Amino acid sequence: MQHELKGVQTFVKIAEIGSFTRAAELLHISQPALTRRLKKLEDDLGAALFERSTRQVRLTPVGKSFLPNARNLLDFYENSILDIKELATNQTGVITISCLPTAAFYFLPKVIRKYNESFPNIRIRVMEHSANDCLEAVLSGDADFGINMINITDLSIDFTPLVNEPFVVACRRDHELTQHKLVSWQQLCEYKLIGVRHSSGNRSLIEQALESTSCHPNWFYEVRHLSTSLGLVEAGLGVAVVPSLAMPFDEQHHLLVSRPLVDPVIRRTLGLVQRRNTELSPSAQRFHELLLQLWSNDQASPWLVMNQDALL
Secondary structure, three states: HHHHHHHHHHHHHHHOOOOOOHEEEEHOOOOHHHHHHHHHHHHHHOOEEEOOOOOOEEEEEHHHHHHHHHHHHHHHHHHHHHHHHHHOOOEEEEEEEOOOHHHHHHHHHHHHHHHEEEOOEEEEEEOOOOOHHHHHHHHHHOOEEEEEEEEOOOOOOOEEEEEEEEEEEEEEEHHHHHHOOOOHHHHHHHOOEEEOOOOOOOHHHHHHHHHHOOOOOOEEEEEHHHHHHHHHHOOOOOOEEEEHHHOOOOOOOOEEEEEEEEOOOOEEEEEEEEEOOOOHHHHHHHHHHHHHHHHOOOOOOOOOOHHHHHHH
């Protein structure tokens, strides 16, 4: 392929300059080498590209027809090489991340802002998915990597933990449960609960944890997104069970407040998921490393997972 491209480059240069001698000088090769390149190209094409005389060099009809295509071929090759170099040096490209909605809001804004300061031309695409859909997006290659729960696993996935957070009960400030510092699951069974649908990863995690207890929550309302459940709580329709990260950051929220759930304490571990034995693009790898770096340095997080031992 390289020899063919050199032959095309030689042909274009001769056509533009109109001189074999001058074209050889500009290409930094000897004139015999230039002649050999052109002859090889003409042999491959099965046609002469130039009419040569002692006084001038003129394109043949085939040469005139081939010249625009030859220029386009060289432009395409040079642009492709440039694109690859820019990708390799994190100058351009697109990073696609599949993420749980709560994790997207909690983890990504600070990382994206920091990343764009260094690489302003790299676009970032965030796909907000359920736990199962997040896993599928990473496995299929639709996403470079994801942020998901540890209980959504696959043998082809590597998991790097970030936080280990508890589930809490979310209620209005005027609700009677706010009188308690802690709320047991048994207490919660007396109320109409707002929960995510049965097929969600959060719901599965809760039900597995409660299997060995006598607690049978009254899931009266089912929604798709945690944000929707909080909206129903604000409307006074019930109380919701949500991960801590789903609660508003502002502890002085005008309506919503949370209380820890105990007996048992149920937690979920969130972390980065990536296809095993698959290399990320340079730009995605840099974002992945920055996310880990910024998160491990965030000592303000009450649920920071420093290493795998923290899960045991």
